[in-house]
Amino acid sequence: MAETDLESFRAEAREWLEANCPPEMREPVRDEGDVYWGGRNASFKSEAQKAWFEACRDKGYTVPEWPKPYGGAGLSPAEGKILRQEMARINARPPLSSFGIWMLGPALLHFGTEAQKQRFLNEIARGEIRWCQGYSEPGSGSDLVSMQTYGEDKGDHWIVNGQKIWTSYADEADWIFCLVRTDKENKYQGITFMLFDMTNEGVSTKPIKLISGNSPFCETFMDDVTVPKSYGEDIPGYVGEINRGWDVAKYLLGHEREMISATGGGDRASSLGAVSARQGELDPVLRAELALFDVDALSFTAMSEKFMDELKASKGHPAQPNMLKYAGTELNKRRHELIMAAGGSRALEWESEETQGGKPARSWLRTKANSIEGGTSEVMLNVIAKRILDLPGA
Amino acid sequence: MPLYHDDDQTMLAETASQFMREEGAIAKQLRHWRDRDCKDGFGHDLWKQMAEMGFTGMLVSEEDGGLGMGQVEANIVLEEIGRNLTPSPFLTSSVLAATALKHADNSARERWLPGLVSGDHVYSVAIDEGAKHRPERIAMKAEKSGNGFRLSGTKDFVLHGASADMLIVAARTSGSDTDKDGVTLFAVPKDASGLDHEAVRLVDSSMATHTRFDGVELDGDAVIGEVDGGREILDVMLRAGRVGAAAEGVGVASGAMDMTVDYLKQRKQFGRLIGEFQGLQHRAAHLYSEVEIARAVTIKAAQLHDGGSEKADLMASVAKAKVARAAGLAVREGVQMHGGIGMTDEYDIGFYMKRDRALQEFLGDQYYHANRVAELSGY
Numbered sequence: 001m002a003e004t005d006l007e008s009f010r011a012e013a014r015e016w017l018e019a020n021c022p023p024e025m026r027e028p029v030r031d032e033g034d035v036y037w038g039g040r041n042a043s044f045k046s047e048a049q050k051a052w053f054e055a056c057r058d059k060g061y062t063v064p065e066w067p068k069p070y071g072g073a074g075l076s077p078a079e080g081k082i083l084r085q086e087m088a089r090i091n092a093r094p095p096l097s098s099f100g101i102w103m104l105g106p107a108l109l110h111f112g113t114e115a116q117k118q119r120f121l122n123e124i125a126r127g128e129i130r131w132c133q134g135y136s137e138p139g140s141g142s143d144l145v146s147m148q149t150y151g152e153d154k155g156d157h158w159i160v161n162g163q164k165i166w167t168s169y170a171d172e173a174d175w176i177f178c179l180v181r182t183d184k185e186n187k188y189q190g191i192t193f194m195l196f197d198m199t200n201e202g203v204s205t206k207p208i209k210l211i212s213g214n215s216p217f218c219e220t221f222m223d224d225v226t227v228p229k230s231y232g233e234d235i236p237g238y239v240g241e242i243n244r245g246w247d248v249a250k251y252l253l254g255h256e257r258e259m260i261s262a263t264g265g266g267d268r269a270s271s272l273g274a275v276s277a278r279q280g281e282l283d284p285v286l287r288a289e290l291a292l293f294d295v296d297a298l299s300f301t302a303m304s305e306k307f308m309d310e311l312k313a314s315k316g317h318p319a320q321p322n323m324l325k326y327a328g329t330e331l332n333k334r335r336h337e338l339i340m341a342a343g344g345s346r347a348l349e350w351e352s353e354e355t356q357g358g359k360p361a362r363s364w365l366r367t368k369a370n371s372i373e374g375g376t377s378e379v380m381l382n383v384i385a386k387r388i389l390d391l392p393g394a
Numbered sequence: 395m396p397l398y399h400d401d402d403q404t405m406l407a408e409t410a411s412q413f414m415r416e417e418g419a420i421a422k423q424l425r426h427w428r429d430r431d432c433k434d435g436f437g438h439d440l441w442k443q444m445a446e447m448g449f450t451g452m453l454v455s456e457e458d459g460g461l462g463m464g465q466v467e468a469n470i471v472l473e474e475i476g477r478n479l480t481p482s483p484f485l486t487s488s489v490l491a492a493t494a495l496k497h498a499d500n501s502a503r504e505r506w507l508p509g510l511v512s513g514d515h516v517y518s519v520a521i522d523e524g525a526k527h528r529p530e531r532i533a534m535k536a537e538k539s540g541n542g543f544r545l546s547g548t549k550d551f552v553l554h555g556a557s558a559d560m561l562i563v564a565a566r567t568s569g570s571d572t573d574k575d576g577v578t579l580f581a582v583p584k585d586a587s588g589l590d591h592e593a594v595r596l597v598d599s600s601m602a603t604h605t606r607f608d609g610v611e612l613d614g615d616a617v618i619g620e621v622d623g624g625r626e627i628l629d630v631m632l633r634a635g636r637v638g639a640a641a642e643g644v645g646v647a648s649g650a651m652d653m654t655v656d657y658l659k660q661r662k663q664f665g666r667l668i669g670e671f672q673g674l675q676h677r678a679a680h681l682y683s684e685v686e687i688a689r690a691v692t693i694k695a696a697q698l699h700d701g702g703s704e705k706a707d708l709m710a711s712v713a714k715a716k717v718a719r720a721a722g723l724a725v726r727e728g729v730q731m732h733g734g735i736g737m738t739d740e741y742d743i744g745f746y747m748k749r750d751r752a753l754q755e756f757l758g759d760q761y762y763h764a765n766r767v768a769e770l771s772g773y
Contacts, residue, residue: 277773291768299691299716306397306690384679393670
């Protein structure tokens, strides 16, 4: 698209945002209640949140780059980038957050049937169904493919038994996309990527309290759960092919790491050292640590930019996202160690108003999961050793 | 501008890579001259060849007989120089001096640039006073004398000082040591009387000098830019040099890493290739990440330098510091993973460690530049 068309799109987007994004929705997200996740049981925290969500939904801006028939606005990548820039310019909050948008959507766009896309993507885009992800199991973390949750073939349906763990917000989700073993003889080609309703009989969830005191994850139990193979004409109850769910899972993991790569390293707009210095005098050694951190953070920002540039031009090594995931999450953990050090005893407060309910400490603890979830740092290093450095036996 | 090379730059990279791999190889240059106790620390024939390739004048404008390219292009050559540890006066002549001479008047450019482009001349810079890079503090005096100036003082870590046909010297024409203003840049010819070089061989076999200026008399036309107004040119010159040194460091790091990863695929112990051990795999993978990040920030810094961005100074220091850390890791892991053979003079990995050490120190080490990042960020 020509520059001039893009510039007129920018003007349009700016005008539309000005008219439709309420001032309250341009304030920073303070807590979980400020994030709208959609779903059957969703409620709005404020009129402004509702108005902003509905305006975006009607415009296709909850998923701007998805095609229009699936609830998006059909924007090109260049237009999507401009919209994001314009939203960032006014600090507009995301109108809708969901694992449907980030994970199931991309999988359906790639592997789904037309009728599946029509139904599920529209439900996601319109915030009607909230999804959660069933991947890990208690005995299958990094070694995900060893998972045991089993679906017994009953002709037109499966009977699923097993347990998932680290299912994000499973207690609030409507549906789950879930890896289920459907062939015990075939490790990689014996898993099916199933879709089912969390209100099905036999599904139960139990929140897991984390060291941060929050419970964003659950254990999810499946006890003789019936999962239909079809939800209507050309709407399979699974994504891709039966027994080929690992392909879908791998695709999504790649997509997830790419997403983390693009945003990795946390808030990179400002110098951590400069922010810390505003809170009080820095010990010289802490100042030195902050300076070395800023060197690494600014360098990583350049790496992310290079990665995105190369991605757009189809250059760069396909395993590169693993490197960015590794480096970005390790960097973010270091960032929060330094935030705690610079914050001193104030940063230890767990509930106080001044810390917005212990935000520094809880965030610090939360970041420890960055290098575990979505593939541990050690697994990332294994992948780099094998796929990029081509080391033997890796 | 995307952070990868366009088609022309990719072609240049291929040309430079092949040239340095063939002509600038360790056996042919670094080890060859080191073993012959070469007083220059580099080969003049190679420098002439680099001129024939068009490398020597790549930063020189087309009007002045050069190629009119930018730092991104110079960095492409420097990365290959780093990868092959090719000794040459490219960084001091074709990057530092060439950048300063852009700001010189016509007569100075006519006097100095043709020799640079043709590879007949070698130039360097005399900035440091003492064992650490502290260009904020310039104490060397340049006093008015007739129509010109008289320079007195000592400069250290003057790379290729004794081989240089001309030195770009930062001296103080007014104010006190730490004043920003009052610094003037001079082009000091080799045959100026009162110039005394104490040549020293460095750990990486390169040659540097402690250069004494014992009342060196210069004409007024030796001044580059304005009297008392040299700081701005000095800063731009140093920035080019730092970004260039970062690119050379990326080459050193890549060369050491590639050599080490190859070794992990050949060396057997306990009946297995040592590259099969996860203890080494993870360290190699971590090293790869650091080197890739260092490469990315170096391209970024070069682009910002060429574009004259207000962030160019910050990112030059970020790049110099980051590369120092990544390259330091590469050479240390390189020697360690090679084991005993890595400690031998016969094996090349040690040369990488030595070159990295010298390059780290040139134009400010990681501590100098991390501190500068803090200062430029306001803390």
